[in-house]
Amino acid sequence: MRRVRIGAGAGFQGDRIDPAVDLATRGALDFLVFECLAERTIALAQQNRRKDPSAGFDPLLERRMRAVLPTCAQNGTRIVTNMGAANPLAAACLVQRIARELGLSVKIAAVTGDDVLDRIGPHLLEETAAPASALGQNLISANAYIGCRAIVSALDAGADVVICGRASDPALFLGPLVHSFGWHMDDWTRLGRGTLVGHLLECAAQITGGYFADPGVKCVPDLAHVGFPLAEVAPDGNAVITKLPGTGGLVSRSTCTEQLLYEIHDPERYFQPDVIADFSRVTLEEIGPDRVAVSGASGKPATGAIKVSVGYHDGWLGEGQISYAGANCVARGRLALDLIHARLADCGTGILEDRGDLIGIDATCRRASLPLPALADIRVRYAARCRDEATARRIGEEIEALYLCGPAGGGGVFKTVREIVGVASAFISAEHVTVTHEILEDQHEAA
């Protein structure tokens, strides 16, 4: 049986599109996967859907599909994505409209069943140990990280494009592999290996030289034109990670090791809805330029509990920034923060939590005891989580007022207000999650 070629077309919602087009054109891919959902994205999408029942999917869906669909249809490359977000069915309809407009005959499937908002009430949140129902009116969404079964059934039914909502990221890749090789859903070793392939590819350029370059130490050639990765997967689930010739970036033992451990806790137990993957004995071998052989993953039976991402309204964020430069800039920055605190004291309990930073000194890690660097300028940043929008607006107003009523020489004010959507986690029994796929009728052929 030949190897399956599967590529990553996006690693997050706002990812670059050109490298995906290049993969679709030159990659000779069987599958191209777009992973575009982060923890909070689905809750924001649910909010959009509430305002407009035909909305709630990825805002870049149309651009991405217009960019790759003609080439994928021509090359027989099938697409799997979670760009359906809070509304996979509406997303599938949009893709069908695009396909029709482009004169393409493609079978499109929507995967549904991850939305468990109607059932989440009694389940306890990890963060608070209180039931989700305690969030009351603030509860926005509850989406289960579903596994690959419905993706497999959609592909088995001949879908060319499979659009999911909140599937686990590796499952977007595992689904096509289970479909292609006919792996059994209790073949824990192969499911573990397929999960590893998905884990390595799901962040796209993070394994081909993105999130990696450190000039003079870790050099990445032509990062400006970084290529997205693809895997050549063998029937036993072991794989070679590579990228297209002529693209920028690199695939090395180092890039693969960093991505192997990215967002992993215990490498022996990477919890997924379909399997507990074990990456602890994985080996990586450079077998050619930009080619790394990955082997040795395994797996254990899934727990039967599925993680649920619970979105909730969590107040309003107010934030402002202002810069100070030259001699004594740090002291003027500290004075600015003192003034903001004093002037916002009348907000009382309207401010739930706040934080002042001196960017250049302590904004990214305030606890490490590093020596104070010599600074040409510093940027004061103050942010607060507020009970209501009006209080959040006060934050930026007080920072802007530092122009005239603050320390000497403050410039470049920025201010912003936004609603905070928090995300908590719960676990739900797999029996309570009914996942299914729906194939859209091909109206193009019918017409």
Add this chain to the structure above:
Amino acid sequence: MKLHRIAHARAGDKGDISNISVIAYHPKDWPLIKERLSEARVASHFGVADAECVKRYVLPQLHALNFVVRGALAGGVTRSLALDTHGKCLASVLLEMEL
């Protein structure tokens, strides 16, 4: 000598938990990295009061350590007031460690 000279690192986030991998550039430096980067040392570097919050996993065949730091992200990416809500910068902060 700073850790940055002999190792590279990558930070990731899940909820309020940061994980930071530390990987030796050369196999010869692996024993030193493994010896010096204890859970207690990393906790102290980040100013984490409770060393129990830091858990270390060892992957000898990859010359890599994986540190899992609980409560490191001011509530997690969705509600943190920090500038770097993901804690992406924490890997570079760890590489500042003097060995």
